[in-house]
Amino acid sequence: MKNKKQLSYMDSVHRDGTVWNLVIMVILMAFPVAVGLIFRAWPDWEGFAKGILATAPMYWAVGIVEVITFIPMLGAGGSYLSFVTGNISNLKLPCAINALENAKVDVKSEEGEIVSTIAIAVSSIVTTVIIILGVILLAPLKPFMESETLKPAFDQLLPALFGALGVALVSKSWKIAVAPVVLMLILFIFVPALDASTVGIMVPVGVVFTILFSRFLYKKGIL
Amino acid sequence: MTFDKNHILLFVLVAAIIAVVLAQSVYFLIKSVRRAKKIGMDKKLVNKTIKTAAIFTIAPAVAIVITIAALSEALGLALPWLRLSVVGSLSYEAVAAANAASGMGTTLASLAESITASQYVTIALVMTVSIMVGIWLVPVVAKKYQNGLVKFENKDKKWSDILQNSLFIGMISAFVGYVFCDVSRLWSEGARYVSSTDKISGETQITEYTATSGLVPVFVMITSAVLMCLCGVLINKLKWKWLNDYALPICMVVGMVSAIPLTALFGGEI
Known part of the structure; x- marks a missing residue:
């Protein structure tokens, strides 16, 4: 009985998420259309085609890989929300992981699904509100935003975030973590092409390698 | 109507879209909290999750706001506000906008001097279409994908837990390497x-x-x-x-x- 209820809740999450995401997709596309109609302007189709060809293939490929990689970590509700509001690996996913760790629940359980969705929903709301405040207060805040003193602090957000989050997760699963961490260190230190702009592409690489390595350890009876 | 990259109507349109995005988050928050209550989850845990997530988000969100200033000179405030609130991040948006400008034979710096409505619409279209994948792909695959994961877990619970940890560790390892x-x-x-x-x-x-x-x-x-x-x-x-x-x-x-x-x-x- 419990199993049936659980499934029906999950079904409703998928149904509602689908409706919300499709509605948001339509209204996002409506923005350039509405601007064009209001100001009686057509897009420059040649410029559009060139811009899309230069941008979309890589973004679409990364988007597909991100969907496959992140859904199992974010849960259902968290996925529908995160792929609308963005900033997944630098904000939404760490926020969900932290909430799941604190609550000591697994994202695959119903409790985990709820905790992850709550964390990501709150994070999305707070981010949106802070961005609204930033837009309203842009003029008075500009000296702060462009401060040379504070720049290093905001430049180092990811190392600061993943230092704290990493030590918590790696210490619990160090047997799984050793090989992928060593591999990534070697790759990032010795392959010049790998830098801040490619870390998003390397996340799926790290994930696939870690799964294969864990499977090997599991089969050998080490885990 | 004469176009201006900071025209009030652009802000009205963007505010309306962001209101819908905000409504989605509020809807899922309420839905999850209600479900938590229904299955008897500790209310303190739910409140703690809300408080912790809110506090955690402040610093990264301020970092996102800072990037709006970078894009606002060429594109005005409305479009960067929309793009960085929905899906985007500066690295995605700046590249998409620069590619669209380049496709029209110009640069964002030149557009900062004067941008026409047609150029603005073109850039907005490129930025929107380029980053849309996740929004439509999640509804297409999420349910089947998760059902598959549940079946998989029922077959081998221990390996399923290890797999879950491997996903997190794999992501962390990439960021440790990046550092x-x-x-x-x-x-x-x-x-x-x-x-x-x-x-x-x-x-x-x-x-x-x-x-x-x-x-x-x-x-x-x-x-x-x-x-x-x-x-x-x-x-x-x-x-x-x-x-x-x-x-x-x-x-x-x-x-x-x-x-x-x-x-x-x-x-x-x-």
Whole structure:
């Protein structure tokens, strides 16, 4: 009985998420259309085609890989929300992981699904509100935003975030973590092409390698 | 109607879209909280999750706001506000906008002087279409994908748990590697000269960094990690349970602040 209820809740999450995401997709596309109609302007189709060809293939490929990689970590509700509001690996996913760790629940359980969705929903709301405040207060805040003193602090957000989050997760699963961490260190230190702009592409690489390595350890009876 | 990149109507349109996006988050928050109550989850846990997520989000969200200023000169405030609130991040949006400008034979820097409605619509279209994948793909695959994962878990629970941990560790390992990406500046002179295309002006520029500048992110990460270990000791040995909710944001902010003296020590751009 419990199993049936659980499934029906999950079904409703998928149904509602689908409706919300499709509605948001339509209204996002409506923005350039509405601007064009209001100001009686057509897009420059040649410029559009060139811009899309230069941008979309890589973004679409990364988007597909991100969907496959992140859904199992974010849960259902968290996925529908995160792929609308963005900033997944630098904000939404760490926020969900932290909430799941604190609550000591697994994202695959119903409790985990709820905790992850709550964390990501709150994070999305707070981010949106802070961005609204930033837009309203842009003029008075500009000296702060462009401060040379504070720049290093905001430049180092990811190392600061993943230092704290990493030590918590790696210490619990160090047997799984050793090989992928060593591999990534070697790759990032010795392959010049790998830098801040490619870390998003390397996340799926790290994930696939870690799964294969864990499977090997599991089969050998080490885990 | 005469077009202006900061026209009030653009702000009205963007505000309406962001209101819908905000409504989705509020809807799922209410839905989850109700479900938590229905299945008898501890109310304190739910409140704690809300509070912790809100506090954790502040620093990264401020970092996102800072990037709006970078795009607003060429595109006005409305479009960057929309793009960075929905899906986007500066690295995605600046590249998409620069590619669209380039496709029209111009640059964002030139558009900062004067941008026509047609150019604005073209850039908005490219930015929107390029980043749309996740929004439609999740509804298409999420249900089947998750059902598959549930079936998989029922077959082998232990391996399913290991798999889940592997996903998290795999992501963390990529970011740990990234933190070390500039360490090679210590021994490689070539690595100290970084060539990049300015996203706004479209011009190629070469920046020189100090040999030790690549150590800044490494020591920031170590500071944050050591502090997290200290928090663990305080929570487990001294029973400071309240610290559990704040440990990650505290360590993150202290780590970020440590970057200021570390950059002064190791240097950065020359």
